[in-house]
Amino acid sequence: MARKKTPEINATSTADIAFLLLIFFLVSTTMDVDSGLFRRLPPMPPEDMVQIPPVAKRNVLQVMVNKEDQLAVNSELMDISQLKAKAIEFILNKDNKPDLPSKKIKELPFFGQVEISNGIVSLQSDRGTSYKMYIAVQDELTAAYNEVRDMKAMEQWGKKYSELTEEQMDAVRKYIPTAISEAEPKNVGQKGGKK
Protein backbone atom coordinates (compact mmCIF):
# COMPACT_ATOMS: atom_id res chain seq x y z
CA MET A 1 0.00 0.00 0.00
CA ALA A 2 1.24 3.41 -0.78
CA ARG A 3 1.60 5.65 2.25
CA LYS A 4 0.12 9.06 1.86
CA LYS A 5 1.64 12.05 3.57
CA THR A 6 -0.69 14.00 5.87
CA PRO A 7 -1.32 17.31 4.19
CA GLU A 8 -0.04 20.35 6.06
CA ILE A 9 -2.63 22.37 7.90
CA ASN A 10 -3.18 25.74 6.37
CA ALA A 11 -2.13 28.34 8.95
CA THR A 12 -2.89 31.53 7.13
CA SER A 13 -6.03 32.18 9.15
CA THR A 14 -4.32 32.12 12.56
CA ALA A 15 -3.39 35.74 11.96
CA ASP A 16 -7.04 36.61 11.47
CA ILE A 17 -8.04 34.78 14.63
CA ALA A 18 -5.34 36.55 16.60
CA PHE A 19 -6.42 39.89 15.19
CA LEU A 20 -9.94 39.20 16.27
CA LEU A 21 -8.79 38.47 19.82
CA LEU A 22 -6.58 41.53 19.80
CA ILE A 23 -9.42 43.78 18.80
CA PHE A 24 -11.64 42.26 21.46
CA PHE A 25 -9.09 43.08 24.14
CA LEU A 26 -8.50 46.56 22.78
CA VAL A 27 -12.17 47.34 23.04
CA SER A 28 -13.03 45.71 26.35
CA THR A 29 -10.10 46.84 28.47
CA THR A 30 -8.81 50.14 29.71
CA MET A 31 -5.28 51.24 30.27
CA ASP A 32 -5.71 54.15 32.63
CA VAL A 33 -4.00 53.99 35.97
CA ASP A 34 -5.96 55.23 38.93
CA SER A 35 -4.38 58.26 40.46
CA GLY A 36 -5.55 60.59 43.13
CA LEU A 37 -4.94 62.29 46.44
CA PHE A 38 -4.56 59.68 49.12
CA ARG A 39 -5.99 60.39 52.58
CA ARG A 40 -6.63 58.43 55.71
CA LEU A 41 -9.87 59.13 57.49
CA PRO A 42 -9.84 59.39 61.26
CA PRO A 43 -11.56 56.48 62.96
CA MET A 44 -15.04 57.07 64.31
CA PRO A 45 -14.81 58.04 67.96
CA PRO A 46 -16.54 55.57 70.25
CA GLU A 47 -19.82 56.78 71.71
CA ASP A 48 -18.68 56.85 75.31
CA MET A 49 -15.48 58.72 74.59
CA VAL A 50 -14.61 61.68 76.73
CA GLN A 51 -14.20 65.01 75.04
CA ILE A 52 -11.01 65.32 73.07
CA PRO A 53 -8.71 67.82 74.75
CA PRO A 54 -8.72 70.97 72.69
CA VAL A 55 -5.66 71.67 70.60
CA ALA A 56 -3.87 74.93 71.28
CA LYS A 57 -4.96 77.61 68.88
CA ARG A 58 -1.46 78.22 67.59
CA ASN A 59 -1.21 74.61 66.44
CA VAL A 60 -4.20 74.74 64.13
CA LEU A 61 -4.39 76.25 60.69
CA GLN A 62 -8.09 76.70 60.20
CA VAL A 63 -8.92 76.39 56.51
CA MET A 64 -12.55 76.91 55.65
CA VAL A 65 -14.36 76.79 52.37
CA ASN A 66 -17.92 78.02 52.33
CA LYS A 67 -20.72 77.25 49.97
CA GLU A 68 -19.78 80.13 47.71
CA ASP A 69 -16.39 78.45 47.28
CA GLN A 70 -14.68 81.23 49.20
CA LEU A 71 -11.60 80.34 51.13
CA ALA A 72 -10.83 81.58 54.62
CA VAL A 73 -7.65 80.81 56.51
CA ASN A 74 -7.80 81.54 60.23
CA SER A 75 -10.99 83.54 59.60
CA GLU A 76 -9.34 85.70 56.96
CA LEU A 77 -10.51 85.64 53.37
CA MET A 78 -7.79 84.49 51.07
CA ASP A 79 -7.24 83.63 47.45
CA ILE A 80 -6.34 80.03 46.71
CA SER A 81 -3.05 81.06 45.10
CA GLN A 82 -1.78 82.28 48.48
CA LEU A 83 -2.76 79.17 50.39
CA LYS A 84 0.38 77.20 49.64
CA ALA A 85 2.73 79.89 50.91
CA LYS A 86 0.64 80.30 54.04
CA ALA A 87 0.64 76.55 54.67
CA ILE A 88 4.40 76.29 54.18
CA GLU A 89 4.95 79.13 56.62
CA PHE A 90 2.67 77.33 59.07
CA ILE A 91 4.37 73.94 58.69
CA LEU A 92 7.91 75.25 58.98
CA ASN A 93 7.57 78.06 61.53
CA LYS A 94 11.16 78.99 60.89
CA ASP A 95 11.50 81.80 63.40
CA ASN A 96 9.57 80.03 66.17
CA LYS A 97 6.92 82.69 66.25
CA PRO A 98 4.51 82.39 69.17
CA ASP A 99 1.44 82.39 66.92
CA LEU A 100 2.68 79.52 64.76
CA PRO A 101 2.84 75.85 65.81
CA SER A 102 4.95 74.67 68.72
CA LYS A 103 7.50 71.93 68.16
CA LYS A 104 8.61 68.82 69.93
CA ILE A 105 12.11 67.40 69.87
CA LYS A 106 12.52 63.89 68.55
CA GLU A 107 15.29 61.57 67.46
CA LEU A 108 15.05 60.49 63.84
CA PRO A 109 17.27 58.31 61.66
CA PHE A 110 19.51 60.29 59.26
CA PHE A 111 18.50 63.62 60.77
CA GLY A 112 19.41 63.10 64.43
CA GLN A 113 17.64 65.36 66.88
CA VAL A 114 15.06 67.47 65.13
CA GLU A 115 12.13 69.68 66.00
CA ILE A 116 8.87 68.31 64.70
CA SER A 117 5.97 70.66 64.27
CA ASN A 118 2.78 70.03 66.22
CA GLY A 119 0.73 71.85 63.60
CA ILE A 120 -2.49 70.48 62.21
CA VAL A 121 -4.20 71.80 59.14
CA SER A 122 -7.90 71.63 59.74
CA LEU A 123 -9.88 71.67 56.56
CA GLN A 124 -13.53 72.43 56.92
CA SER A 125 -16.00 72.48 54.10
CA ASP A 126 -19.64 73.28 53.79
CA ARG A 127 -22.23 70.89 52.38
CA GLY A 128 -22.61 73.30 49.50
CA THR A 129 -18.93 73.60 48.65
CA SER A 130 -18.17 72.33 45.17
CA TYR A 131 -15.99 69.27 44.95
CA LYS A 132 -13.75 70.98 42.44
CA MET A 133 -12.87 73.70 44.92
CA TYR A 134 -12.36 71.17 47.70
CA ILE A 135 -9.88 69.18 45.61
CA ALA A 136 -8.12 72.38 44.57
CA VAL A 137 -7.62 73.22 48.25
CA GLN A 138 -6.49 69.68 49.06
CA ASP A 139 -4.09 69.87 46.15
CA GLU A 140 -2.56 73.13 47.39
CA LEU A 141 -2.15 71.73 50.91
CA THR A 142 -0.52 68.56 49.58
CA ALA A 143 1.72 70.73 47.43
CA ALA A 144 2.78 72.64 50.54
CA TYR A 145 3.71 69.43 52.36
CA ASN A 146 5.53 68.05 49.34
CA GLU A 147 7.46 71.25 48.93
CA VAL A 148 8.59 71.26 52.54
CA ARG A 149 9.64 67.62 52.23
CA ASP A 150 11.57 68.41 49.08
CA MET A 151 13.26 71.24 50.96
CA LYS A 152 14.32 68.95 53.82
CA ALA A 153 15.50 66.27 51.42
CA MET A 154 17.52 68.87 49.52
CA GLU A 155 19.18 70.07 52.71
CA GLN A 156 20.08 66.57 53.82
CA TRP A 157 20.94 64.70 50.64
CA GLY A 158 20.85 67.24 47.84
CA LYS A 159 18.10 65.25 46.19
CA LYS A 160 14.38 65.65 45.74
CA TYR A 161 12.04 63.73 48.02
CA SER A 162 10.85 61.48 45.22
CA GLU A 163 14.42 60.39 44.45
CA LEU A 164 15.19 59.16 47.96
CA THR A 165 15.38 55.55 49.09
CA GLU A 166 12.51 54.00 50.99
CA GLU A 167 14.14 54.49 54.43
CA GLN A 168 15.06 58.07 53.70
CA MET A 169 11.54 58.82 52.55
CA ASP A 170 10.21 57.31 55.74
CA ALA A 171 12.47 59.53 57.83
CA VAL A 172 11.36 62.63 55.95
CA ARG A 173 7.74 61.60 56.36
CA LYS A 174 8.29 61.36 60.10
CA TYR A 175 10.02 64.72 60.10
CA ILE A 176 7.20 66.41 58.19
CA PRO A 177 4.09 64.33 58.89
CA THR A 178 1.04 65.08 56.79
CA ALA A 179 -1.44 66.45 59.27
CA ILE A 180 -4.52 67.41 57.34
CA SER A 181 -7.64 66.90 59.35
CA GLU A 182 -10.83 66.80 57.41
CA ALA A 183 -13.00 68.00 60.20
CA GLU A 184 -16.53 66.87 60.86
CA PRO A 185 -19.02 68.42 58.46
CA LYS A 186 -20.42 71.73 59.45
CA ASN A 187 -22.49 74.33 57.76
CA VAL A 188 -20.08 77.18 57.42
CA GLY A 189 -22.10 79.47 55.19
CA GLN A 190 -24.77 81.52 56.91
CA LYS A 191 -27.70 79.92 55.23
CA GLY A 192 -26.03 76.55 55.19
CA GLY A 193 -26.14 74.00 52.45
CA LYS A 194 -28.96 72.01 53.92
CA LYS A 195 -31.80 71.49 51.55
Add this chain to the structure above:
Amino acid sequence: MAKFRKEGSKDVPAISTASLPDIVFMLLFFFMVSTTMREVTLMVNNGMPEARQFTKLEKKSLVSNIYIGKPKDQYIGIYGSEPRIQLNDKLSNVSEISTFVAAEQESRKEEDRNMITNNLKVDQFTKMGIVTDVKQELRKANSLRISYATRKKV
Protein backbone atom coordinates in the same frame (compact mmCIF):
# COMPACT_ATOMS: atom_id res chain seq x y z
CA MET B 1 29.39 36.90 -11.83
CA ALA B 2 27.27 37.10 -14.82
CA LYS B 3 27.57 33.42 -15.27
CA PHE B 4 25.73 32.76 -12.03
CA ARG B 5 22.77 34.73 -13.16
CA LYS B 6 20.11 32.83 -14.94
CA GLU B 7 18.88 34.16 -18.15
CA GLY B 8 15.48 35.74 -18.40
CA SER B 9 13.40 37.75 -15.89
CA LYS B 10 12.21 36.08 -12.69
CA ASP B 11 9.10 36.78 -10.64
CA VAL B 12 9.58 38.48 -7.30
CA PRO B 13 8.91 35.77 -4.67
CA ALA B 14 5.86 36.34 -2.50
CA ILE B 15 6.64 37.70 0.97
CA SER B 16 6.16 35.00 3.55
CA THR B 17 3.40 35.80 5.98
CA ALA B 18 4.12 32.85 8.22
CA SER B 19 5.37 35.13 11.03
CA LEU B 20 2.38 37.44 10.92
CA PRO B 21 0.41 35.43 13.51
CA ASP B 22 3.41 35.59 15.83
CA ILE B 23 3.55 39.36 15.59
CA VAL B 24 -0.15 39.71 16.22
CA PHE B 25 0.03 37.33 19.17
CA MET B 26 2.82 39.41 20.61
CA LEU B 27 0.62 42.50 20.40
CA LEU B 28 -2.26 40.55 21.88
CA PHE B 29 -0.24 39.43 24.88
CA PHE B 30 1.05 42.95 25.41
CA PHE B 31 -2.47 44.29 25.62
CA MET B 32 -3.68 41.44 27.78
CA VAL B 33 -0.97 42.10 30.32
CA SER B 34 -0.92 45.88 30.38
CA THR B 35 -4.63 46.62 30.48
CA THR B 36 -7.43 45.83 32.83
CA MET B 37 -11.02 44.89 32.17
CA ARG B 38 -13.66 47.54 32.36
CA GLU B 39 -15.56 46.56 35.46
CA VAL B 40 -18.64 48.69 35.48
CA THR B 41 -20.74 50.64 33.07
CA LEU B 42 -20.94 54.15 34.37
CA MET B 43 -24.38 55.47 35.07
CA VAL B 44 -23.25 58.80 36.46
CA ASN B 45 -21.23 61.60 34.97
CA ASN B 46 -17.64 61.31 35.95
CA GLY B 47 -15.59 64.33 35.05
CA MET B 48 -12.94 64.23 37.72
CA PRO B 49 -11.29 67.41 38.98
CA GLU B 50 -7.69 68.21 38.20
CA ALA B 51 -4.79 68.12 40.63
CA ARG B 52 -1.03 68.28 40.47
CA GLN B 53 0.05 66.43 43.59
CA PHE B 54 -1.56 63.08 42.92
CA THR B 55 -0.11 59.70 43.73
CA LYS B 56 -0.73 56.51 41.84
CA LEU B 57 -2.75 53.76 43.40
CA GLU B 58 -0.49 50.79 43.34
CA LYS B 59 -2.42 47.63 43.87
CA LYS B 60 -5.39 47.50 41.57
CA SER B 61 -6.81 44.47 43.33
CA LEU B 62 -7.07 46.45 46.56
CA VAL B 63 -9.03 49.34 45.11
CA SER B 64 -12.77 49.56 45.36
CA ASN B 65 -14.44 52.26 43.37
CA ILE B 66 -17.22 54.53 44.49
CA TYR B 67 -18.64 56.81 41.83
CA ILE B 68 -20.54 59.95 42.65
CA GLY B 69 -22.11 62.32 40.20
CA LYS B 70 -25.22 63.35 38.35
CA PRO B 71 -26.95 60.49 36.55
CA LYS B 72 -26.25 60.41 32.83
CA ASP B 73 -28.81 61.87 30.46
CA GLN B 74 -30.53 58.58 29.70
CA TYR B 75 -31.06 57.87 33.41
CA ILE B 76 -32.27 61.30 34.45
CA GLY B 77 -35.85 60.26 33.76
CA ILE B 78 -35.62 57.40 36.25
CA TYR B 79 -33.23 58.68 38.87
CA GLY B 80 -33.56 62.45 38.69
CA SER B 81 -30.76 64.92 38.23
CA GLU B 82 -29.46 65.11 41.80
CA PRO B 83 -25.97 63.61 42.30
CA ARG B 84 -26.13 59.94 43.16
CA ILE B 85 -23.74 57.25 44.34
CA GLN B 86 -22.94 54.34 42.09
CA LEU B 87 -21.70 51.15 43.68
CA ASN B 88 -20.85 48.37 41.25
CA ASP B 89 -23.57 48.48 38.63
CA LYS B 90 -26.39 50.26 40.36
CA LEU B 91 -27.20 53.59 41.86
CA SER B 92 -27.44 53.38 45.62
CA ASN B 93 -28.21 55.36 48.72
CA VAL B 94 -25.72 56.44 51.34
CA SER B 95 -27.01 53.78 53.70
CA GLU B 96 -25.99 50.99 51.32
CA ILE B 97 -22.31 51.86 51.60
CA SER B 98 -21.71 49.78 54.71
CA THR B 99 -23.05 46.67 52.94
CA PHE B 100 -20.90 47.49 49.94
CA VAL B 101 -17.79 47.87 52.09
CA ALA B 102 -18.53 44.56 53.83
CA ALA B 103 -18.99 42.82 50.47
CA GLU B 104 -15.75 44.30 49.17
CA GLN B 105 -13.90 43.09 52.25
CA GLU B 106 -15.45 39.66 51.93
CA SER B 107 -14.16 39.27 48.40
CA ARG B 108 -10.55 39.97 49.38
CA LYS B 109 -8.06 37.78 51.12
CA GLU B 110 -8.04 37.90 54.89
CA GLU B 111 -4.71 39.69 55.19
CA ASP B 112 -5.66 42.31 52.61
CA ARG B 113 -8.91 43.37 54.17
CA ASN B 114 -7.52 46.34 56.03
CA MET B 115 -5.59 47.50 53.01
CA ILE B 116 -8.53 48.27 50.76
CA THR B 117 -8.47 51.77 49.38
CA ASN B 118 -11.77 53.37 48.55
CA ASN B 119 -11.28 55.29 45.37
CA LEU B 120 -13.78 58.14 45.38
CA LYS B 121 -14.42 59.03 41.78
CA VAL B 122 -16.45 62.15 42.17
CA ASP B 123 -17.65 64.47 39.46
CA GLN B 124 -16.20 67.93 39.85
CA PHE B 125 -19.57 69.66 39.86
CA THR B 126 -20.84 67.66 42.79
CA LYS B 127 -21.41 69.44 46.10
CA MET B 128 -19.45 68.36 49.15
CA GLY B 129 -22.57 67.34 51.07
CA ILE B 130 -22.95 63.92 49.52
CA VAL B 131 -19.18 63.36 49.60
CA THR B 132 -19.10 64.12 53.31
CA ASP B 133 -21.97 61.71 53.89
CA VAL B 134 -20.06 58.99 52.07
CA LYS B 135 -16.93 59.74 54.09
CA GLN B 136 -18.83 59.56 57.36
CA GLU B 137 -20.38 56.28 56.26
CA LEU B 138 -16.93 54.90 55.42
CA ARG B 139 -15.67 55.95 58.83
CA LYS B 140 -18.55 54.11 60.44
CA ALA B 141 -17.74 51.04 58.36
CA ASN B 142 -14.12 51.39 59.49
CA SER B 143 -12.74 51.51 55.97
CA LEU B 144 -10.46 54.46 56.36
CA ARG B 145 -8.14 54.49 53.39
CA ILE B 146 -9.53 56.76 50.73
CA SER B 147 -8.27 58.39 47.62
CA TYR B 148 -9.84 61.30 45.81
CA ALA B 149 -9.51 60.36 42.16
CA THR B 150 -8.16 63.19 40.05
CA ARG B 151 -6.91 63.87 36.60
CA LYS B 152 -3.48 65.18 35.84
CA LYS B 153 -3.32 68.93 35.60
CA VAL B 154 -1.23 70.18 32.73
